[in-house]
Amino acid sequence: MTFDIIVRGGTLPDGKVADIGIRGETITAIEPRLDAEAGRVIEAAGNLVSPPFVDPHFHMDATLSYGIPRINASGTLLEGIALWGELKQVMTLEEVRDRALAYCDWAVSMGLLAVRSHVDTCDDRLLGVEALLEVKKTVAPYIDLQLVAFPQDGFYRSPSARANTLRALDMGVDVVGGIPHFERTMADGTRSVTELCEIAAQRGLAVDMHCDETDDPLSRHIEQLAYETQRLGLQGRVAGSHCTSMHSMDNYYVSKLLPLIAEADVSIIPNPLINIMLQGRHDTFPKRRGLTRVKEMQALDIRVGWGQDCVLDPWYSLGTADMLDVAFMGLHVAQMSSPADMRRCFDMVTNVNAAIMGLAHLGLEIGKRASLVVLDAGNAIEAVRLRPDRLCVISRGKVVAEREKRDTKLSIDGRPATINRRHRLPV
Ligand code: FE2
Numbered sequence: 248m249t250f251d252i253i254v255r256g257g258t259l260p261d262g263k264v265a266d267i268g269i270r271g272e273t274i275t276a277i278e279p280r281l282d283a284e285a286g287r288v289i290e291a292a293g294n295l296v297s298p299p300f301v302d303p304h305f306h307m308d309a310t311l312s313y314g315i316p317r318i319n320a321s322g323t324l325l326e327g328i329a330l331w332g333e334l335k336q337v338m339t340l341e342e343v344r345d346r347a348l349a350y351c352d353w354a355v356s357m358g359l360l361a362v363r364s365h366v367d368t369c370d371d372r373l374l375g376v377e378a379l380l381e382v383k384k385t386v387a388p389y390i391d392l393q394l395v396a397f398p399q400d401g402f403y404r405s406p407s408a409r410a411n412t413l414r415a416l417d418m419g420v421d422v423v424g425g426i427p428h429f430e431r432t433m434a435d436g437t438r439s440v441t442e443l444c445e446i447a448a449q450r451g452l453a454v455d456m457h458c459d460e461t462d463d464p465l466s467r468h469i470e471q472l473a474y475e476t477q478r479l480g481l482q483g484r485v486a487g488s489h490c491t492s493m494h495s496m497d498n499y500y501v502s503k504l505l506p507l508i509a510e511a512d513v514s515i516i517p518n519p520l521i522n523i524m525l526q527g528r529h530d531t532f533p534k535r536r537g538l539t540r541v542k543e544m545q546a547l548d549i550r551v552g553w554g555q556d557c558v559l560d561p562w563y564s565l566g567t568a569d570m571l572d573v574a575f576m577g578l579h580v581a582q583m584s585s586p587a588d589m590r591r592c593f594d595m596v597t598n599v600n601a602a603i604m605g606l607a608h609l610g611l612e613i614g615k616r617a618s619l620v621v622l623d624a625g626n627a628i629e630a631v632r633l634r635p636d637r638l639c640v641i642s643r644g645k646v647v648a649e650r651e652k653r654d655t656k657l658s659i660d661g662r663p664a665t666i667n668r669r670h671r672l673p674v
Contacts, residue, residue: 444481
């Protein structure tokens with residue numbers, strides 16, 4: 248038996264040690280020891296081998312634009328939206344495309360091989376849509392890029408958003424988005440959820456809506472999203488992103504809401520880096536964290552992933568395309584500190600996010616696509632703690648990124664040593 252690639256002796260996220268055999272674009276063997284020839288052997292002993300990282304919530308039309316035309320002085324979501332409106336007036340298709348492609352290179356280097364990006368549909372030129380459709384085609388050999396038609400300035404509130412959103416879907420954008428909390432009234436927000444879900448049902452598309460990204464405890468559009476999902480038979484195809492208002496909702500109301508979300512099989516995508524940065528800005532003290540109720544939803548088997556949302560754009564001045572940064576922040580803000588919860592945070596940025604995006608071809612299993620990452624960490628918890636180098640990234644059976652292992656040489660008191668900050672936990 249021969250393979251194109253064998254990834255030798257790595258530790259899988261479940262703790263098992265195995266060789267992974269790859270033929271063409273497919274994982275064809277996972278065994279404790281493969282005695283076989285291979286075109287290339289990648290030694291992974293002592294290192295974590297994981298499925299690729301997946302980001303189910305991003306804005307690729309805005310990424311790497313930080314400081315253009317100016318910086319968000321207040322740091323709020325609303326100034327970010329206003330600033331993005333200024334940028335939209337001056338940006339060109341080529342600039343959007345080149346920034347997005349530069350970001351995709353970062354993503355590959357971090358083992359991030361699937362991204363769901365919202366793309367603003369309120370610009371009459373639909374320049375971002377055109378640019379990202381081109382990017383999607385360019386990166387298709389190595390990144391699964393899904394696009395969401397996102398009426399940033401409001402499906403009803405922005406005069407041409409409705410027509411432009413439909414045009415974007417006609418052009419090939421994959422998923423229906425929305426922003427009900429930004430419409431003029433609660434009633435308009437509710438109506439937008441209904442119409443957008445009906446559009447998705449008619450076209451056989453998935454839905455991913457920015458839903459209740461506010462500190463207002465009475466912003467309850469997620470309830471309508473769950474209702475429309477079950478009414479229209481969209482179960483398993485709908486996600487609510489952010490859902491930060493749930494942080495501040497009345498506890499009795501939440502005890503009714505969560506079973507409705509579970510019943511409708513609606514996925515939830517909090518974005519912890521951005522939520523902890525933008526929410527609670529109107530508070531004095533105590534200052535709310537603004538992250539949705541992650542553990543409480545997981546306890547009801549609601550699918551909750553972690554999204555990144557922003558890298559160097561009008562809303563967020565940092566970011567590196569590292570989904571382990573996202574998991575690390577999410578772990579802290581949601582207080583997911585038990586070993587099981589820490590492992591779960593790693594699972595959220597790999598397998599759970601892939602499930603939210605409907606990417607059944609990803610995962611470390613025989614017959615799945617040969618896309619994987621070798622990390623300079625011993626296990627999934629250590630990976631979240633260290634956010635380590637990606638030593639090797641394989642996409643569709645091809646090595647697309649590699650780097651040397653980098654240990655630090657110390658010279659202290661004549662005591663030379665090499666350290667890498669790994670530390671095996673007693674559990
Ligand atoms: Fe977003």
